[in-house]
Amino acid sequence: MKRRTLLGGTVAVAMLGLTSGAVAQQPPIKIGMSMAQTGGLAGGGKASLLGIEVWRDDVNAKGGLLGRKVELVVYDDKSSASETPAIYSKLLDVDKVDILFAPYATVPTAPLMPLVKQRGMLLMGNFSFQVNSKVGHDMWFNNAPWGPADSWASSFLDLGQKAGGKTIALLAADQEFAQNLAKTAREVATRLGMKIVFDQAYPPSTVEFSGILRALKAAKPDIVYVASYPPDSAGILRGVNEIGIGDSVKLFGGGMVGLQFGAVMENLGSLLNGVVNYNTWLPEPKMYNEGTKAFFETYTKRAVEAKVDPLGYYLAPYGYANGQMIEQAIKAVGSLDQKALAKYLRENTHKTIVGSITFAADGEWKESGVVQAQFRGIADKNIEQFRSPGKQVILFPEKLKSGDLISPFEAARK
Amino acid sequence: MFSFELLLDAVVIGVLLGCFYAAVSLGLSVSFGLLDVPHVAHPAFLVLASYAVFFLNEHYGVDPLLAGLLITPIFFLFGLVAYRLYYETFERRGSDAGVRGIAFFFGIAFIIEVLIILQFGVDQRSVTATYVGKAWRIGDMRIPFRLVVAFGVAAALTILLTLYLSRTYMGRAIRAVAQDQEALRLMGANPIWIKQWAFGIATAVLGIAGALLIIVAPVEPTLDRTYIGRTFCVVVMAGLGSMSGTLVAAIILGVAETIVLTLFGASWAPAISFAMLLGVLAVRPQGLFGRLS
Numbered sequence: 001m002k003r004r005t006l007l008g009g010t011v012a013v014a015m016l017g018l019t020s021g022a023v024a025q026q027p028p029i030k031i032g033m034s035m036a037q038t039g040g041l042a043g044g045g046k047a048s049l050l051g052i053e054v055w056r057d058d059v060n061a062k063g064g065l066l067g068r069k070v071e072l073v074v075y076d077d078k079s080s081a082s083e084t085p086a087i088y089s090k091l092l093d094v095d096k097v098d099i100l101f102a103p104y105a106t107v108p109t110a111p112l113m114p115l116v117k118q119r120g121m122l123l124m125g126n127f128s129f130q131v132n133s134k135v136g137h138d139m140w141f142n143n144a145p146w147g148p149a150d151s152w153a154s155s156f157l158d159l160g161q162k163a164g165g166k167t168i169a170l171l172a173a174d175q176e177f178a179q180n181l182a183k184t185a186r187e188v189a190t191r192l193g194m195k196i197v198f199d200q201a202y203p204p205s206t207v208e209f210s211g212i213l214r215a216l217k218a219a220k221p222d223i224v225y226v227a228s229y230p231p232d233s234a235g236i237l238r239g240v241n242e243i244g245i246g247d248s249v250k251l252f253g254g255g256m257v258g259l260q261f262g263a264v265m266e267n268l269g270s271l272l273n274g275v276v277n278y279n280t281w282l283p284e285p286k287m288y289n290e291g292t293k294a295f296f297e298t299y300t301k302r303a304v305e306a307k308v309d310p311l312g313y314y315l316a317p318y319g320y321a322n323g324q325m326i327e328q329a330i331k332a333v334g335s336l337d338q339k340a341l342a343k344y345l346r347e348n349t350h351k352t353i354v355g356s357i358t359f360a361a362d363g364e365w366k367e368s369g370v371v372q373a374q375f376r377g378i379a380d381k382n383i384e385q386f387r388s389p390g391k392q393v394i395l396f397p398e399k400l401k402s403g404d405l406i407s408p409f410e411a412a413r414k
Numbered sequence: 415m416f417s418f419e420l421l422l423d424a425v426v427i428g429v430l431l432g433c434f435y436a437a438v439s440l441g442l443s444v445s446f447g448l449l450d451v452p453h454v455a456h457p458a459f460l461v462l463a464s465y466a467v468f469f470l471n472e473h474y475g476v477d478p479l480l481a482g483l484l485i486t487p488i489f490f491l492f493g494l495v496a497y498r499l500y501y502e503t504f505e506r507r508g509s510d511a512g513v514r515g516i517a518f519f520f521g522i523a524f525i526i527e528v529l530i531i532l533q534f535g536v537d538q539r540s541v542t543a544t545y546v547g548k549a550w551r552i553g554d555m556r557i558p559f560r561l562v563v564a565f566g567v568a569a570a571l572t573i574l575l576t577l578y579l580s581r582t583y584m585g586r587a588i589r590a591v592a593q594d595q596e597a598l599r600l601m602g603a604n605p606i607w608i609k610q611w612a613f614g615i616a617t618a619v620l621g622i623a624g625a626l627l628i629i630v631a632p633v634e635p636t637l638d639r640t641y642i643g644r645t646f647c648v649v650v651m652a653g654l655g656s657m658s659g660t661l662v663a664a665i666i667l668g669v670a671e672t673i674v675l676t677l678f679g680a681s682w683a684p685a686i687s688f689a690m691l692l693g694v695l696a697v698r699p700q701g702l703f704g705r706l707s
Contacts, residue, residue, distance in 0.1 A: 038527070039636050042536035079636075174681055202680035205640050207434075207631060210427045210558060211676035218420060234538060234632045242549035242558040263537030267632055271547065307535035381542065 028071035029064070029336065031056075031326070032097030033126075034087040036104055039079025040204075040231055043261050045104040047309040048126060049074060051319025052101065054298050059323065065330045073097055077108050084112045092119060098336045099326055102126045104315065106177035113137060122338045122345075124322045125363065127315060130180045132363050139342040141359050143322045145280055145369025148360075152255060152278055153185040153225070155372050155396045159276065160223035160251040161192055163407040169198035169221035171212070171228075171236070172255075178227035181255040185225050197221050204229065209239035220248045224409075230258030237271045249409040253277040259375075260314035262383055269380030274412030276374045276395065276405065281313045281354055284389050286400045291353040295320055311386055321352035372396040374405060374412065423555055424676040425669055430557065432668025434564035434630055436661040438623045438641060439648040440571055444616035446646070447655035448592040449609050451500065452516045457638035457645060458523035459617060463489060463624020464539075464633045465530055471541040478541045479563070482625025486618045493617025496522065497610045523638060530635040540632040560629045567626055568661065571619060576657045578615070588612040592655055647687045651694045653704020663702055666690070 033052075036045030056070050064070055073095050077083040084103055091097045100116065102109045102125045109128040116123045117137040125131070125142030130149055132140045146152055157168070168189050172182035179201065189196055198219035202212060213236070216224065224245065228236055233256040245252060253275040258264045260279055265272065281287055295317055303310050326341070328350055333340045349358045360366040373392040378385065385391055393403035406412040438460055445453040463485060470481035504515045540546075545559035579585035587608045590598050595605040627633060648667060652659035667687055675683045694702060 038531060038536065040634070042531075042636075043538070043634075046536060200680050202675070203684045205684055206675070206680065207640070208427065208431050208561070208672070210561070211424050211672040212680055214423050214427075215420060215676045218417065230538060231632070231634065231637075234540070238547060238631070239558075241547055243556050258538075261537065263535075263539070264632075267538060267540040309537065 026068045028069040029066065029099065029330075030071050030073050030095060030097040031099045031101055032073040032088075032091035032095055033101035034075045034077035034084050034091075034103040034108065036079040036108065037076035040229060041079035041105050041108070043230060043263065043309060044127070044257075044315050045077075045079070046306070047261075047303070047312045048104045048315040048319040050299065050302060050306055050308050051295075051312065051316030052323055054295060054302065054316075055320045055323030055327075059327055065327060066334070066336075077103050079105075079108065081107045081111050084108045085115055088112045088115055092121070099341075100124070101322060102128060106131055106180065107175060110176055113140075116140075120338060122342050124326060126322065127318065129177055137363070138346075138361075139338060140363035141325070141342075141345050142364050143318045143325070143357075145318075145354070145365050147365040147368025147370065149180075149364075150184045150188050151368035152181060152370055153188045155368070155370060156225060156251070156254040156276065156278070157185065157188050157192055157194065157223065159372060159395055159405055161194070163250040163405055165194070165222035165250045167195045167197045167221050168223045168225060169216050169219055170196060170200070171198070171216060171224065171226045172201050173228050173232055174201040174203050175229070177257075178229065178255070181227035182225075185227070185254070194223070202232070204232065206232065206235070209235050210243055213239045213243045213245070217243065217246045220246060222248055222250050224249055224252045225254040226252070227255035228257065230261065230264055233258035234264060234268060237268055237275070241271050245409060247408065247410055250407045251276055251405070252409045262309045262311035262386065265311075265378075265386055266381060266383040269382070270378050272375040272378045273414075274375065274406070274409050276372055279314070279371050279373050279392065280369070281317050282371065282373055282392050282394060283313065283387055284392070284394050284400065284402045286394075286402070289353055289355050290351070292317065295353050310383060317354050321350075321354045321357065324352045325350045325357065368397070371400055374403070376403075376406070376412075419554060420676055421673070424672045426555065426557060427561065428669030428672035429665055430561035430565045430668070431672055432665030433568035433661070434561065434626060434664075435644060435648055435668055436664035437564060437568035437571055437626050439645045439652075439660055439664055440568075440575060440657065441616040441619040441623060442645050443649045443652065443655060443657060443660045444575070444588075444619070445613055447649050447652075447660075448588060449612055449616075450592075451497070451505075451609075451613065453519055453616075454516055454642065455496075455519040455523040455526065455638075456620070457641040458526040459489070459492075459620045460624050460627055460641065461633055461635065461638045462526050462530065463620050464628040464637075465534055465624075466621075467625045467628055468534075468539045468541055468633070471543075472539075478543050478546075478625045478629050479567070479622070482622040484621075485624075486621035489621040490614045490618035493614035494610055496617065497613035501606060501610070527635050527638070534635070536635060538632040538634045539628070541628050543629065546629060564626050564630055567622060568664075571622065572657050572661045575615075575619070579657065584608070584611060588615075589655075644687060647691045651691050651701055653701025656701070656703040659701065659703025666702075 035049045036042045075087045106128040110131045113135040122139040127144040172178040259277050329341045329344045358366045373394045394400050442456045445451045466485045467481040470476040548559050549556040591605045591608045598605045648664045652663035670686045
């Protein structure tokens with residue numbers, strides 16, 4: 001009897017061991033993506049990836065998804081559009097990933113849209129603008145809060161019109177993202193009956209903006225809408241400070257990428273004052289949701305070690321939100337079936353640290369979550385100041401508003 | 415859109431911008447123009463110098479121009495080592511040294527880029543100084559101080575390098591080695607050491623040029639890619655090895671770019687440098703100030 005008990009116990013322990021071994025040996029759920037770690041988009045790419053990594057660690061600490069750990073497979077796309085199609089082919093055919101996250105930004109994402117659609121894969125977008133408008137992939141879900149295509153420009157031009165603006169100058173980088181912004185700004189300006197008095201695209205390699213800003217100033221616009229990437233945004237603002245932009249300008253800014261990144265903001269300091277620019281998350285009281293504070297506590301610690309944007313407001317919480325959305329979808333569906341996951345994401349509202357997200361048919365946010373904020377009272381070389389409310393006063397949307405526009409631009413700069 | 419004021423403004427800004435282009439190209443004019451070294455890592459060295467200037471400015475409050483001067487001896491030594499490595503590994507070995515040399519310098523550029531990213535991260539960096547962010551007002555015209563600084567430094571560097579190459583023993587030796595290395599060897603000089611010294615000078619100049627780079631605009635680790643085309647364009651257009659030619663060619667490029675940018679549409683500006691380069695090579699293959707061999 002004793003022997004039988006011992007044998008039974010041994011078998012039971014062995015079985016338990018085998019079972020738990022089987023759980024432990026379950027392959028991880030692989031989430032694949034390319035992300036700019038070098039090149040002009042690397043500042044944003046690194047912060048975005050850190051946001052996703054914080055989510056991965058949180059979800060793995062809770063036991064993973066479907067009893068499996070979550071693993072990220074990440075390649076550097078060097079901020080280049082030509083790199084991403086090959087990277088995503090490798091992710092699908094060699095790495096055999098289960099879920100795809102898009103790279104940061106419009107330019108690297110646009111060329112991989114046809115591939116993803118052809119393969120019938122779900123793609124969680126990552127701050128690109130209108131990349132699905134022509135492709136029409138029904139399994140695309142963008143984490144960026146842009147919403148309807150024209151919301152970005154219309155929120156800015158509405159503010160300009162309310163400040164008495166009747167003419168507009170457009171200055172946009174000669175690349176896909178900025179040109180998409182400029183296109184919608186032209187359409188909105190026409191709809192609002194505004195006259196476009198200056199419309200220029202500048203090459204991304206432009207070193208010095210003094211000449212082009214002189215020409216812009218000569219056109220005497222009421223509103224200046226700028227669509228620029230990080231290296232150019234700093235050059236343009238520095239030029240504006242030196243050359244001046246004229247007393248006619250009531251509103252300046254709009255679509256300047258880079259003015260959301262800690263290092264750029266710290267470098268520009270007081271040059272930012274008066275600029276009204278689009279943004280996503282800001283440390284204003286109404287922008288906190290469940291988990292936001294905890295996320296930033298973790299992010300801030302890890303950002304220092306990783307030499308990544310110490311603030312991380314712009315992209316990082318939306319990277320985390322991408323993880324939260326796919327987590328909710330996988331838990332609800334109970335599998336990694338791409339069509340079922342897409343159906344769930346399309347038909348439900350998702351609670352995230354950046355608020356509740358519902359998708360429209362095109363995979364963009366049903367309701368725009370973009371904010372327009374004005375820089376106020378910024379001092380030079382002090383990154384900590386940006387952690388306090390009141391430095392970027394939210395002017396739009398109404399539900400998040402934390403102050404009124406100061407205009408004209410020259411007055412707002414003082 | 416055309417007006418005389420805008421044209422005048424474009425010409426003035428163009429001259430200043432051209433001087434800046436000259437300052438960042440002078441080192442290449444020595445290394446590539448005189449020594450025939452395919453130095454494609456030149457803009458990467460330049461960015462590295464900018465980060466060194468940033469470090470001194472950020473942590474010790476050193477003025478960027480002074481910081482540029484302080485790092486000059488270190489860059490001189492760096493140049494000596496880089497050339498000796500290039501020579502021992504590639505140039506000494508024979509006929510395909512040119513192609514392999516390009517690969518060598520591309521490799522160095524890549525290593526520099528990665529090292530900068532590891533040390534400073536990928537964010538943009540800039541410096542603070544009294545002359546950054548302010549402008550000089552003349553009537554309606556406003557001239558950024560940082561471009562005036564670039565103008566002064568470029569002019570000083572050009573004069574110094576021209577004097578060095580024409581008046582000093584070592585400078586004359588550098589010009590001689592560029593023309594006939596074997597003849598120099600027969601006269602008892604060591605052409606390799608002279609070339610190494612010249613490469614050191616070319617790299618030392620980048621210390622100050624790097625300071626100008628970060629004074630004119632913020633830098634990021636991959637900025638070298640923006641400057642590789644412009645610097646080679648200036649040096650080839652000038653005529654290989656001509657210092658004053660480099661200054662003039664850079665000013666022509668700067669003025670042409672700025673006029674197109676201001677009056678005819680910014681999209682055309684990048685095409686200007688290459689159109690001018692092709693035009694010069696078609697009409698005068700030796701460059702504007704180069705001599706026929």
